Amino acid sequence: MLEIHDLAKLSYDQENSKSPYTFAGISAHMQQGERISLIGASGQGKSTLLRTLALLNTPDEGDMIYERASFREVGPRHWRKQICYVAQQAVMLPGSIEDNLCVASRLHGQPFDRKLADQLLEASGLEHLDIKKQASDMSGGEMQRIALIRSMLLRPGVLLLDEVTSSLDTISTRAVEKLLQGWHASEGTTLIWVTHELEQAARTSDRVWYMSSNTILEDAPTAEFFRKPATESARTFIQYNENEVQP
């Protein structure tokens, strides 16, 4: 459903970077409805890869094909409607929470599904919010969940989640995980989720992409990856974080 072929993105700072690439040589095939966690040390290019998959950055090399059409044939607007990126730092537009929830639908010429919005607000623990309130008055954790719901309302085929629970407490994190698992089960959405919490990766994914040396060094079923990583790099990475992993 989504294929990436030899994808590469040059370094942002060519003069001072050790490598000419932020990431390179990335190839993978994703089936509809897969749940992938994207893990690896800081600075490996995980966020840049997600942003590139959403066409918020343009790849410098390689190709991305969604439902048999290359990103080069499909306009960015159409591409981003199907493959949605949810940032770690939620950006709220000026206006009310409701304006923010409507904006993606309006941008893509879709009707705003108020009933679904209410269901998603409730499922993510935000039923108490007065959506007529200014979006800028929300807490960081509330903004993060509103940004997620805003993307879900577009019903994209692929949701790219960049550390979307990083500013949430345990209860809200579990609520968002449950929301996404329920959404995945009912909508069949493909999820690619960057997380630094290995326990979360183990809990929420079927497949792991482990990034190191600025590429996907391992691509394996989640249980297999945590039981028997294939590379020394991944073994060391897991060991450093092993207190977090529930085998």
Ligand SMILES: Nc1ncnc2c1ncn2[C@@H]1O[C@H](COP(=O)(O)OP(=O)(O)OP(=O)(O)O)[C@@H](O)[C@H]1O
């Ligand atoms: N907009 C930008 N301008 C300049 N450099 C950038 C920009 N975005 C990322 N970088 C650099 O590109 C490299 C990869 O960053 P990226 O955020 O993609 O890594 P990451 O694996 O997601 O890291 P983390 O786990 O810390 O979020 C880093 O060296 C980072 O400093």
